Structure formats: C-alpha cells, structure tokens
Amino acid sequence: MKGVKDMANFELVVRNAKIVDGSRNPWFKGDVGINKGKIVYMGKVQDDVEANQIIDAQGRVLAPGFIDIHSHYDLSLFRDPVMLSALQQGVTTNVFCQCGLSPAPIRTDRIADIDKYTGFIKGGAEISWGWRSFGDFLDVLDTLGLGANVASFVGHGTIRLNVMGFETRDPSKEEMIEMKRLAIASLEEGAYGLSSGLIYPPGIYSKPSELQELATVLKQFNALYISHIRNESNCVIEAVKETIELAEKVEVPAQVAHHKAGGKRNWGLVKNTLELLDEARLRGVDMTIDQYPYTMASTTLRNILPPWVHEGGVEKIIERLINPIIREKIIKEINIGNQWENFWINSDGAKGVVVVDTPYTPEYEGETIEDISKLLKKDPLETVFELIIANKGYDMACFFIMSEDDVKYVMKHPLSMVGSDSVPAAPGAKCHPRTSGTFPRVLGKYVREEKNLTLEEAIWKMSGFPATRLKMLNKGFIRVGMDADLVIFDPNIVIDKSDLKDPFKKPIGIDYVVIDGQIVIDEGIFTGKKVGKVCRRR
Structure with a gap:
C-alpha cells in the first residue's frame, strides 16, 4: 500500500x-x-x-468526507452499490430522492406508474420494487453492500402519485390526509425531509397551497423542505418567492435545489434571487441553496414538452407525440412557449441540446440534436419527439442554459453549498460530467485556478454546511x-x-x-x- x-x-x-x-x-x-x-x-x-x-x-x-447534498443514486445503486464515481471524488455520503422523486413509499397498484416515473434515474438497474414503505426501502438498501453512506428524502411527487396518480387537479381533503400520513410515516422511518420537483409531473400540477399544507408535517420533525423550484428561467424570481413563502408561512427550513437562472435572457437574475433569500434570512426565514459547478443542466428530453403533454404519464406522452395533429400543436407551443421551463428555448434550440443517455438509440449518445436531425434529415423538434418515442421515456440530455458568471456568483454566496445533481448512466451510456467531476472541479477550477473560493470556504460548502443543514451531528467536521x-x-x-x-x-x-x-x-x-x-x- x-x-x-x-x-x-x-x-x-x-x-x-x-x-x-x-x-x-x-x-x-x-x-x-x-x-x-x-x-x-x-x-x-x-x-x-x-x-x-x-x-x-x-x-x-x-x-471531512464530502457530503453530496443533491444526487440521484436512489435506483442506480441497485446496479452499482459502490457508487465509484462518487467515491473517486471524495464523496463519503450521497443524499438522494431529490426533485420529488423517491422509490418509496409505493402502493402495489402504483408500481407500474412509479417504475415509469423514475425510469430516467435507474441507470440501467433492474428494479424489483419489493418494498412498500419508506422504511422497507431503506432496509433493502442496508443489504446492498454500499460503497458510500447514503441518506434520503421522501418525494412529494411520489407521495402524490401514490394517492392521485397523474391527475392534474387539487387533492381532496381525504387525499391530503393520506398524503400527510405517507409523509409522516416516511419521516418517522428515516427520511431527512421532503423534496419536490415542480417541473416534473405530477409535482408540476400542485399549487403552492398544496405544498404548504403537506409541508406542515415537517414542522414537528424540524425537517428540511428541498425544492426543484417551479421555474429556473423566465419566472425564476417568482419561483424562489414561492419557496420562501412556504418556508415563512409553515415555519420550516427550506432549500432551493441546484440554483440557477437558465436561458441567456435571464442571466444575472441570480443576483435578484439571492437578494430575496438574504432578505428572507433577515426576517428569520431559514433558507439555503445548493449548486453544481457547470453551465449545462441535465434532465430528460421530455422536459422540452409543454406541461399538458405530460398528463397521464409516459404512455400518454407517447400517444400524443405519435398523433400528427397534436404533434404540430406541440411544436408551435414549444417555439413560442415561455410559460413553463422551456428547455428548448433556454438552450437556444438544437445546438444547445446534447443527447447523453438513450438506451434504445445509443448511436446518438454524445451528439447534439442539431447533428442528429441533420443525420436523420428531420426537423430538430421532430427528432426530439422520435427519440422520446423510441426510448419510451428512458432518456437523458444535457442543456447549455447557464452563464459562467452566474455559476461563480451563486457558488460564492454564503447560503450556497455544493451538490452534484448527478444521475448515473447505464453501462455504456453517457451522462452529465458532474457525476464524476463536481467536487474536484470546485477544488481545482474554482479554488486553485480562479480563486473564486478559499479552500476553507469550499470544504465548508462540501462537508460542514450540508452536515449542519441535515443535522448529521457526527459528520462533516x-x-x-x-x-x-x-x-x-x-x-x-x-x-x-x-x-x-x-x-x-x-x-x-x-x-x-x-x-x-x-x-x-x-x-x-x-x-x-x-x-x-x-x-x-x-
């Protein structure tokens, strides 16, 4: 040795x-x-x-070993329990079940829905879905032979899906009671808090009042609400305000996940959002943020589509994309749409979208939509639709939407900590490089080379800060x-x-x-x- x-x-x-x-x-x-x-x-x-x-x-x-406060290893570790990409960065604890997505709790009659809902974070794993409660899920993780420590939130989207499926309406009084019951049980069984993903169905269908009502269960546990907010581009200021309002009204700690302002026309708005967060802190509202050190985001190609296309889940999405009349309507809305998180416009179209994981069409991985559409001799959006259909919703892409100045500004802010937002890929597929590079990138590029942070600041944001935020009393220092x-x-x-x-x-x-x-x-x-x-x- x-x-x-x-x-x-x-x-x-x-x-x-x-x-x-x-x-x-x-x-x-x-x-x-x-x-x-x-x-x-x-x-x-x-x-x-x-x-x-x-x-x-x-x-x-x-x-101290790095604590990745925002990752998506929750299902891929059934194939790769070692989590080597994280270990090689110095990560000793992965925190997952973010963005409203968690594999538990799960009702037997919702397994098919949740299997599709979480498909893009499987990373090539075959999932048995042999658990039902959140505690059962954690017990199964105990048996895997983990390479690193893991900690988990419970997803609002998963809870909503269990109770309401992909319905777009508000929950009834009885349904909210059941959602609260599931959340409380999960918190009692070890969840560190509640995550939401408000650009993903079914979270996208929830109103602020629903989230506030469900978040009331966090207060008795003093647990954290962490949100992929409703919009990270044109309406990012309003979306941050929504999260602050929840934390202030319900009196719970809250965190804005992977904070950014996507789309060139929105660059610089992080100064406004961080000012809002600072003002909230002065009022006694317990707000923090996390961030990854890259100018490109990563999510599914489906997030190019308008929200209504998602209603009913992946099978309904594909039905709509196959229909030529509906397809034409979708294209028109995407090209003018600014009322949702429009990743197409925010990436400046086909040249700013890189396919990284398409298991049924692996020949296109690593290529831009612009290059793929030229190869197929198709319209770029038609190409996106064909990839979604061919891959049955199991796809991931990278989107160039942020500015380097914003990345550095957010990173330096005292409320910011480091989280990779990593989504590991299936064997042979590709993914966002943050999965293997986030923490060394901060230390090399932003500490040593650019001096955006001191070494002590960076280590705090990777260890002591997330440990303190999660109340992991024995870690981080x-x-x-x-x-x-x-x-x-x-x-x-x-x-x-x-x-x-x-x-x-x-x-x-x-x-x-x-x-x-x-x-x-x-x-x-x-x-x-x-x-x-x-x-x-x-």
Whole structure:
C-alpha cells in the first residue's frame, strides 16, 4: 500500500496533514488518530505510537468526507452499490430522492406508474420494487453492500402519485390526509425531509397551497423542505418567492435545489434571487441553496414538452407525440412557449441540446440534436419527439442554459453549498460530467485556478454546511468524536477530467478516501471495501 505502513494502537493514523476541518476556520498542520470508525485524537502523534495503518499526508489536505447534498443514486445503486464515481471524488455520503422523486413509499397498484416515473434515474438497474414503505426501502438498501453512506428524502411527487396518480387537479381533503400520513410515516422511518420537483409531473400540477399544507408535517420533525423550484428561467424570481413563502408561512427550513437562472435572457437574475433569500434570512426565514459547478443542466428530453403533454404519464406522452395533429400543436407551443421551463428555448434550440443517455438509440449518445436531425434529415423538434418515442421515456440530455458568471456568483454566496445533481448512466451510456467531476472541479477550477473560493470556504460548502443543514451531528467536521469519514487530496493538482465525450473519466488528485475509519480509496484506487451505511434521520 503506497504511503501506508502496517504497524497497533490506533487502527489508522494520518500524519503531517494540512487539516481543513470543515468549519471555515483556517487550515492547520497536524495528525489524526482513528479507532472503531471514529476520530479519537487530533494533534501530534508521536513517532513511537503504533497503528495498524499510517498514511503520510505530507503536502496534502485532509478534509471531512464530502457530503453530496443533491444526487440521484436512489435506483442506480441497485446496479452499482459502490457508487465509484462518487467515491473517486471524495464523496463519503450521497443524499438522494431529490426533485420529488423517491422509490418509496409505493402502493402495489402504483408500481407500474412509479417504475415509469423514475425510469430516467435507474441507470440501467433492474428494479424489483419489493418494498412498500419508506422504511422497507431503506432496509433493502442496508443489504446492498454500499460503497458510500447514503441518506434520503421522501418525494412529494411520489407521495402524490401514490394517492392521485397523474391527475392534474387539487387533492381532496381525504387525499391530503393520506398524503400527510405517507409523509409522516416516511419521516418517522428515516427520511431527512421532503423534496419536490415542480417541473416534473405530477409535482408540476400542485399549487403552492398544496405544498404548504403537506409541508406542515415537517414542522414537528424540524425537517428540511428541498425544492426543484417551479421555474429556473423566465419566472425564476417568482419561483424562489414561492419557496420562501412556504418556508415563512409553515415555519420550516427550506432549500432551493441546484440554483440557477437558465436561458441567456435571464442571466444575472441570480443576483435578484439571492437578494430575496438574504432578505428572507433577515426576517428569520431559514433558507439555503445548493449548486453544481457547470453551465449545462441535465434532465430528460421530455422536459422540452409543454406541461399538458405530460398528463397521464409516459404512455400518454407517447400517444400524443405519435398523433400528427397534436404533434404540430406541440411544436408551435414549444417555439413560442415561455410559460413553463422551456428547455428548448433556454438552450437556444438544437445546438444547445446534447443527447447523453438513450438506451434504445445509443448511436446518438454524445451528439447534439442539431447533428442528429441533420443525420436523420428531420426537423430538430421532430427528432426530439422520435427519440422520446423510441426510448419510451428512458432518456437523458444535457442543456447549455447557464452563464459562467452566474455559476461563480451563486457558488460564492454564503447560503450556497455544493451538490452534484448527478444521475448515473447505464453501462455504456453517457451522462452529465458532474457525476464524476463536481467536487474536484470546485477544488481545482474554482479554488486553485480562479480563486473564486478559499479552500476553507469550499470544504465548508462540501462537508460542514450540508452536515449542519441535515443535522448529521457526527459528520462533516474533523473533530474528536466525529465519524472518521475523510478525504485526502493534493491541492496542487486536484481537478476534474470528465466531459461529455468521457463523462466517467475519474478526477486526479483525490488520493485517499476513508469511510467509517476504513480506507476505501487508496492512492486513487478502490480497495474493494464496502463499508457505507444507510443514514436515517433521528
């Protein structure tokens, strides 16, 4: 083991490290001793003290393991429980079931609907749907042999789908009672809060009053509401106001997920939205945000379509796209539409949309819609429709919609933390490079190269801040008594290497990752140890 010697007093000692402890305090030099999965000593470990393993971290940074507060590993880990793309970045805890999507709770008669609803986050996994309650789902995760720790929200969209299917109306009094019951049960069984995805059906059909009513259950648990807000482009200011209003009225903590202003005409609006959030904080409203460090977003091609096309689920979408009269109507609405999250216009059309995962038409992965439409000799939107139909709704694309100035502005804001929004792809398919690059990209590009953040700020946004937000009391900081989830990296070379052509190319400079006191990444190589745990809100 390069840099590690077999020695037995401590199980693991890290020597000579530049320690950034996750608190925003200035770094300091020191050693750390670990026993039974916990940090038990900080200071100077004498040379004659024995340890089973020693890592010499001379010239490298020792930081708390990164907590990815926004990921979508919830179903792909049934195929890839190691979550290697995350581990190689230094991520020791993945937080998923975001954007209103969660695999649980699930009623037997809704399995087919939820299977389609969550199809784009499966990442090639075959799902048995052998659980019903949220607690059952977490119990199943316990059996998988996880490479990293995981924590989960419960999805508003999933709860609504269980009770109402894809209906576009308001819930009845009885239906709201049932939605609350499912949410409360999930929170009692370990969910860290409630997520919503208000550009996705069925969340898109919910009014603010519905979300506020359901969110009242969070108050008794002091749990977090985290939202993919209703609009991240033309109406982003109104959408942020909606989230602030919920948090203020219901008196619960809330977070705006992957904050951005999409579409060139909206660039710069993040200054307005962040001002709104600052003003809300001054009024005592507990608001935060997360963000990934890229100018391109990723979601399904279906999100190019107007909201009404989604009614009834994927099968109904395909029926409508096959109908030539309805198809023509859809094309007209997309080309003029500004009343929804229009990813087509926000990406400046076909040249700004890159197909990354189309399992039934893999030959087009990595290509723009512009290039595919030329190859097929079809109108670009007709090409999008054909890809949706051919892939039965199981597709992902990247959309170039943000500005670099906005990315840097949001990143630097004190309310912002880092979340990858990663959606792992099926074997052989492609995905957004953030799945393999988010955290090293922040450290390399935005800390070392551009100095947009200090090293201490960046580590706080990746560890201490998300741990504090989620009330993970034993994670996120290097302190005696805390969980020994750690990352050691070379600050002089750390950087992401993934891109659209090779989204799984691993970063450089992430040398060691420790989870529960066990070395799981050793000089950049996975050791085979699967010591991840399912974290449950307590």
